Amino acid sequence: MNYLSIKNNQTVSIAEIPETDYYAFRVLVVGMVVSHPERHCVNYFGYQQEESIKLICCIADDFLHVINVLSCRVKASDSLDSLTSDCLAFEKFEREIHENFGVFFKGHPWLKPVRYPVDRADRSETIANYPFWGIESEELHEVGVGPIHAGIIEPGHFRFVCNGEQILHLEIQLGYQHRGIEKLFLEKKKLIERATLAEAIAGDTVVGHSTAFAHVWESLCGFESSADIEYVRTLALELERIAIHTGDLSAVCTDIAYQLGSAVFGRLRTPIINFMQEWGGNRLSKGLIRPGRNPFLFTPELAVRLHHVLDVFEPDFNEMNKRLFQLPSALSRFERTGIVSYEDVLSIGTVGMSARMSGLNRDIRSSHPYGWYGLLSHDPIIKHHGDVYSRVQIRKQEVVQSMGYIRTLLGQIPDGVTPQDTSLEARPESFAISLVEGWRGEICHCALTDKKGELMQYKIKDPSFHNWLALALAVRNNEISDFPICNKSFNLSYSGHDL
């Protein structure tokens, strides 16, 4: 076999990953994903190895619950047949490889810069002089928004081509948030430095990214995580989901000018994140998840508190939702606004909520379970319209579902404190992969070590990486005044994308 099948959070020796020439690699990858909606690429990246570039591709199979890993070796000066011409979901990965190393992909429709990283192959172009795609016409006009936006949010540039009020095309250019985080993972050698970096990938998905980092690192070190360590991670992931989904419901209400919903959902987020602070000392859970240990024990007293927090939260949350979904003025803004079809989300390879909104079942909690999710036997919430309404409904229902999971977990607090292993040593010449379902969707972290066991490559993929394109497709033919609500209903990460 020319590929290796591994499980989520498994470490293998790099030598075990079959390496073929690019032609065979391409045939294999295309055969795996085309016409197979149960398989999708979770990560595809390159790294410099002596004179050549090694490409590693990881394809997750949701039916068999495995990840197929395969590799090939190419040169920076190569001009290769693109995977994109057969499967559009690779377009972003190939753009990233092109931007980082200069490899050219034939048949790729648009090798547009991804994020203008500091170590890009072509330093002659900068983000400031990026030529946006335009249409020559006297009837059409362009609207440029950003990088600095009107609200308190992260920077990114949106360029609309409009026909009157109607959006014909939206181009999104990101990269303003690029902090060089993947390189810093290699440069900073202390575990706590790397854990701090993982928390800063996306400050709204602290638990998601730091759990992915912890899993990758523990796997590389052969550390067997215990039930109590995994318990707090599963619990914190679900709490993070509740907090952010509730905040997003507030943001969506703000954008349809529904004050009551905005204020109520906004204030309902507070008891959840305040509980995170009661538990771990930080409202956004920074410092809560660390590889190899559990810095903040979840005590029975905290369980009583959390039960109380949820019991008070739930009736107010449900009452507000009931009202919101009865309001004709709200529903008329939600329904049939910002639609992305099943065919589109499948072809561009969206993940998480942005896939489930259109009937595509992508949820790592059920397809590649980790932590306590195996015991919770998670059943993903799937919607079919792919519009704002579907995205808002998913949020509402996932909050209720997460509360159920948390209550189940609270009845099963594991006993005992695991001895804390802080002297973790990574295995040399190994590859590890971790998939975590954050509130936005699938987070993928991959790590490779060299002969001495030092990190040689660290690759992060935030769910936003693919999902930004779904936003661009969603707003087509909508009125430009519906852009904010479309944007908020996705709520994608800029920093997680730009790294």
Next chain:
Amino acid sequence: MLSNLKILYHQGKQFIPDVTKAVLPGIFRGRPVISSADADDMAISDLCPVGAIGLKPLSIDLGKCTFCGECARCFPQKIAFTKDYKIAANLREDLIIREGHDVPVEIRPELVRKEIRQLFGGSLKLRQISAGGDNSCEWELNAANNVQFDMSRFGIDFVASPRHADGIVITGPVTQNMAEPLQICYDAVPDPKIVVLAGTDAISGGIFAGSPAIDRSFIEKTRIDLYIPGNPAHPLTIINGLLDLTRKLKKE
């Protein structure tokens, strides 16, 4: 209509009546206190992911600290984080907490420009710029204006355009790709204007300090009026910092 009133009634009173005296629940890592107990200072300093711990005497620089609490966890007899959230300062050196000094961090009124209190004492409009911020400080700045913290009751608001603003609030370590937009936005704010740095990343670069993708030149050459530490800064730290900077404090 009735159901709206019912919802309103069910919310009860949400706002914090006095944001200067509110007590935070559970644990919180605010202003640290360093005792004079004997400890291996080198080992403590070595723990820190961002080099915030200085030696002779042992000190913690809140402008660099990520408030992870690792030092307090390993050396509880030496370092403790209190729940004191009033840690904003207008002098960078005041963010350095030294061994044996258990005193609040305060704004130095003599260093506040006269026009700040004259012009912005009753109303302050700010433009926020995220320059590599990870969206945690951005969330907390938004939270400072929700119904609980309700910063706009003091006349402090965030506005959409720099032309409407009295100053800027920067979050994030300032990436190379944001350096120019930041400068353009700052230049667009009419004088007199204030510059506020919110969060550890903005104040020192945090964990990103030294990254080649970061450009700190704007921060280095610009006069900073307020430093609000935190990772992210707590809404109460933000509100109290801005109030102390712009208002004359009532001495009790």
